Amino acid sequence: MLYLHFKEKEYPLKMKNFYARHDRLYVAVDSVIFGFDGEQLMLLLIRRNFEPCKGSWSLMGGFVKKEESVDEAASRILYALTGLKDIYMEQLHCYGDPLRDPGARTISIAYYALIKVNEYDRERVSRHNAQWFSIQSIPALVFDHNRMVNDALEALRQKAKHQPIGFELLPEKFTLPQLKKLYDAIYQKNFDKRNFSKKILSMGILERLNEKVKNHSIRPASLYRFDRKRYKQLLKEGFHFGI
Amino acid sequence: MLYLHFKEKEYPLKMKNFYARHDRLYVAVDSVIFGFDGEQLMLLLIRRNFEPCKGSWSLMGGFVKKEESVDEAASRILYALTGLKDIYMEQLHCYGDPLRDPGARTISIAYYALIKVNEYDRERVSRHNAQWFSIQSIPALVFDHNRMVNDALEALRQKAKHQPIGFELLPEKFTLPQLKKLYDAIYQKNFDKRNFSKKILSMGILERLNEKVKNHSIRPASLYRFDRKRYKQLLKEGFHFGI
């Protein structure tokens, strides 16, 4: 705070020494990218075409640059793979074992991102040799990435209980059966559809549209939209989302 | 994984180049150290006798060394201040704004620790000019440390709802009124003492001792101990702690 007005070269010498005594480490970010295909929760993984562990499956990641924030690095790296900006991302955890990356001492800040499974840039994705995997069948990943995935799933489950983040995984307009299937997939449960609609509709955060969608040549379902404004208003009034 | 058998000098050249292209950053850890004095939730802060921001109040922190894990660094730093080992600590969040530390580009991994307020090494604490502050009256801290404290409080509140971590802040033997006061302090509420004891005792994780304690010359209260073995057993049976 006190020193914000110094340019780097002007720091008092003792301050420069204070930092210079210490080690500097590579700082990576890795992204657990979730999607939802209508039935299963999915994960976007890349096949590494670079060392170390070339040819293995891996989370998308990259190194934090000196002049960017860690959050910005995470967004930049998500953009590089998907072409998407302004995506819901949460910092998950910092993984800091000195042996976790055999190539060099690298700590990694893992994030998880929720994207709509149809709205990404397919050209970028194929350029990175990326593929979607069901969370039921995740391959062996490099380093500690499987642990990151497990931790991300757990964090997503916790978060989705108390925050309306499921909508980040669905298209703008969706049906109640779709929404229920999403929560079924997240929690590997089979929610009761009556109780589920009662609960979600009673919150008053869904706007029912005057449109229906014909699913697979059966009875069409009503479309809904998540009403963000209404949700924020309710938050101010002390409302608490909960599944 | 594949490269674990290489010593650093033997890495393939392309791997060394892969890392060498990137920036290395200072990585700090900062600890939000909580205690409980019987009435209020307390925070252990140091007055910095080193630059930058010498003389200001600050969380205890330090830099991660190349050969230690981030968790180890956090434990080492907690030990340096308190002389305590094997303390309950949770990683909180990584703070990665490039301007957060005006001295140099430093990311910080914040932790929170729960210690018993009477069991620390007073000599070390005074050597670091450290003092306890009530969470009601936290002074202005350096950098983004106030934000860390707020985030740690929020995380502690969330965690303590679902995990029996409150006991980390109490002596081995404690009374129900003490425990209630602790939760009162954490949530800034006034729990109903009847409902509180009903709930906590019904979980079956407290062992009632055949001892009483004379508080302050009033009616003595029964002492209890948190039964860790029983708790772990219950966990296996699907039990879920909850306040």
Added chain:
DNA sequence: GCAAAAGTGTTCGGGCTACACCCATGA
């Protein structure tokens, strides 16, 4: 008209909340 998924209400029980009085002790 039949197959397939959408949509809709009620009942029951358990848990949370609110609430007030007596008890044990030290001064």
Added chain:
DNA sequence: TCATGGGTGTAGCCCGAACACTTTTGC
């Protein structure tokens, strides 16, 4: 004997869980 905090039980209400049948459409 009085002041102080420890300790205990009950009743109402709300919310979550369980559960089945009718409706709409395409084929």
